[in-house]
Amino acid sequence: MAETKKVPVWNQYSEEEKQALEKLCTGYREFLSTCKTERESVKEAVRQAREAGYRDLKEVIASGHKLEAGDKVYAVNMKKSIVLFQVGEAPIAYGMNILGAHIDTCRLDVKQNPLYEDGGLAYLDTHYYGGIKKYQWVTLPLALHGVVVKPDGKVIEVCIGEDEGDPVFCVTDLLIHLSQEQMKKNAAKVVEGEDLDILVGNHPFAGEDKEAVKAGVLKLIKEKYDIDEEDFESAELALVPAGKARDLGFDRSMILAYGQDDRVCAYTSLRAMLETEHVRRTACCLLVDKEEIGSVGATGMQSHFFENTVAELLNAMGVYSELTLRRTLANSKMLSSDVSSAYDALYASAFDKKNVAYFGHGMVFNKFTGARGKSGSNDANAEYLAELRRILNKHQVHYQLAELGRVDLGGGGTIAYIMSLYGMQVIDSGVGVISMHSPWEATSKVDIYETRKGYTAFLLEA
Structure with missing residues (x-):
């Protein structure tokens, strides 16, 4: 009973x-x-x-x-x-x-004009989806999932970061040595929504003088996925935690995912x-x-x-x-x-x-x-x-x-x-x-x- x-x-x-x-x-x-x-x-x-x-x-x-x-x-x-x-x-x-x-x-959605370069690093701008504690999403290995739809109707399915040989992405965090001001903020403000941008590149494209890292990223995604920068306008891409669901606990009585x-x-x-x-x-x-x-x-x-x-x-x-x-x-x-x-x-x-x-x-x-x-x-x-x-x-x-x-x-x-x-x-x-x-x-x-x-x-x- x-x-x-x-x-x-x-x-x-x-x-x-x-x-x-x-x-x-x-x-x-x-x-x-x-x-x-x-x-x-x-x-x-x-x-x-x-x-x-x-x-x-x-x-x-x-x-x-x-x-x-x-x-x-x-x-x-x-x-x-x-x-x-x-x-x-x-x-x-x-x-x-x-x-x-x-x-x-809950996830981080990629914006429609997302790719930019600053300080020799390339980022994707995101907008979080659902109710999250934003500070939980920093320094995690993230995978990119979704679709890109070309103007001719071609649909490109994207899944990067789940296979062992794939690269992953992350939101960076400020080192503890310089965090005196950050640590005084309440939990809702420790990491702001506009700061949940994804680090995606650092290798400059040879021959480019301006935004060479961004140019390198664009070259890679064009060659490998046939994605142009303008294609982000008709894309649905999300950053989610990379990795598989696992048994949780010595006794394997739970699931973590x-x-x-x-x-x-x-x-x-x-x-x-x-x-x-x-x-x-x-x-x-x-x-x-x-x-x-x-x-x-x-x-x-x-x-x-x-x-x-x-x-x-x-x-x-x-x-x-x-x-x-x-x-x-x-x-x-x-x-x-x-x-x-x-x-x-x-x-x-x-x-x-x-x-x-x-x-x-x-x-x-x-x-x-x-x-x-x-x-x-x-x-x-x-x-x-x-x-x-x-x-x-x-x-x-x-x-x-x-x-x-x-x-x-x-x-x-x-x-x-x-x-x-x-x-x-x-x-x-x-x-x-x-x-x-x-x-x-x-x-x-x-x-x-x-x-x-x-x-x-x-x-x-x-």
């Missing part, structure tokens, strides 16, 4: 369960190591989906095939968001069971979706962009992509009407799959120990998030929580109820409040994270495994 008490789960596993846990976490580490941007995450999700028998919804519509129970389809939005559906046996107007996570994460908020919930949602068969209600997995900056834009949750795609799904099933669409959305149930803060004894004063997630205690549910007096929060209904408790207990999923942190200390939000606008039942659920929004975040393998189990149970039973 699952327990809401904070009882460690590790020693309750059979050898078979431990092997299943390690298999899941091995795949998760590989996903984290290779999918560090939204585009890379969507590309991998499509690969896995097609391998599991899913078809592109556009292709299905073009073929004239009428969707029926058991059919599996997906739709991609601008290569940065994806939604997957498995048509259930019940009429879709009764609602769907939806897992929704985000695949964007970049981008676990929220790819830990995205991966577990995707695996639950792809591995679940024969659903009663239509199952849906939604992986979206821009959550870290308010879910805005055409690829964020506030766009109409999801609603429009559900309308296309209904039409392909031969049941579309505006009323059916509204009933489908209102009768749906959702787990807003996003991370929660986990207890860190080094910062104990930030948490309410009675209402915090602990590593190794299972899947986390946040009845509400928000700030101060629950401002900006979706607050799940007690009836919905009771239903989820029944489902989790039936499937022996270990879970815990938590809040983000101590009251009035801060706050946060997810896509839950946006989906709740349709009138559906929504609650935040996912994995506890230590060092959230830092370049390297930590999670527990137990919590990852239990969360995937919980998502599967939800798709089958809700």
Whole structure:
């Protein structure tokens, strides 16, 4: 029987369960190591989906095939968001069971006019994305990921710094010997946003008298990648921590990696979706962009992509009407799959120990998030929580109820409040994270495994 008490789960596993846990976490580490941007995450999700028998919804519509129970389809939005559906046996107007996570994460974005030289050094100018502690991003080996699109439409995929033979990049810091003034600043000002520029070169180009180092960099990227300076104008390039996800701790009980908020919930949602068969209600997995900056834009949750795609799904099933669409959305149930803060004894004063997630205690549910007096929060209904408790207990999923942190200390939000606008039942659920929004975040393998189990149970039973 699952327990809401904070009882460690590790020693309750059979050898078979431990092997299943390690298999899941091995795949998760590989996903984290290779999918560090939204585009890379969507590309991998499509690969896995097609391998599991899913078809592109556009292709299905073009073929004239009428969707029926058991059919599996997906739709991609601008290569940065994806939604997957498995048509259930019940009429879709009764609602769907939806897992929704985000695949964007904090990073340093390269500006559109970025390359400059100063003091014999070449830099790329950046603008940070999401809520970060800026001082954490200095002197780290960084990799460059993204795309450059030429005026003729040619797309150049960029990934530099991940292979062992690749160069890496970094933000420099001031030596401690000259840091008396810097050390007097508060943490928000120790490193300014405009100072998060990336060191990319020092070798001057022979024969150039002015900005020879910049000229050398331009020559290299032109020869190797066919990128001209003007091509930065139509590029999406990001600096992310270089290196692979790793096991954390002597006991290998945890994972240390970049981008676990929220790819830990995205991966577990995707695996639950792809591995679940024969659903009663239509199952849906939604992986979206821009959550870290308010879910805005055409690829964020506030766009109409999801609603429009559900309308296309209904039409392909031969049941579309505006009323059916509204009933489908209102009768749906959702787990807003996003991370929660986990207890860190080094910062104990930030948490309410009675209402915090602990590593190794299972899947986390946040009845509400928000700030101060629950401002900006979706607050799940007690009836919905009771239903989820029944489902989790039936499937022996270990879970815990938590809040983000101590009251009035801060706050946060997810896509839950946006989906709740349709009138559906929504609650935040996912994995506890230590060092959230830092370049390297930590999670527990137990919590990852239990969360995937919980998502599967939800798709089958809700």
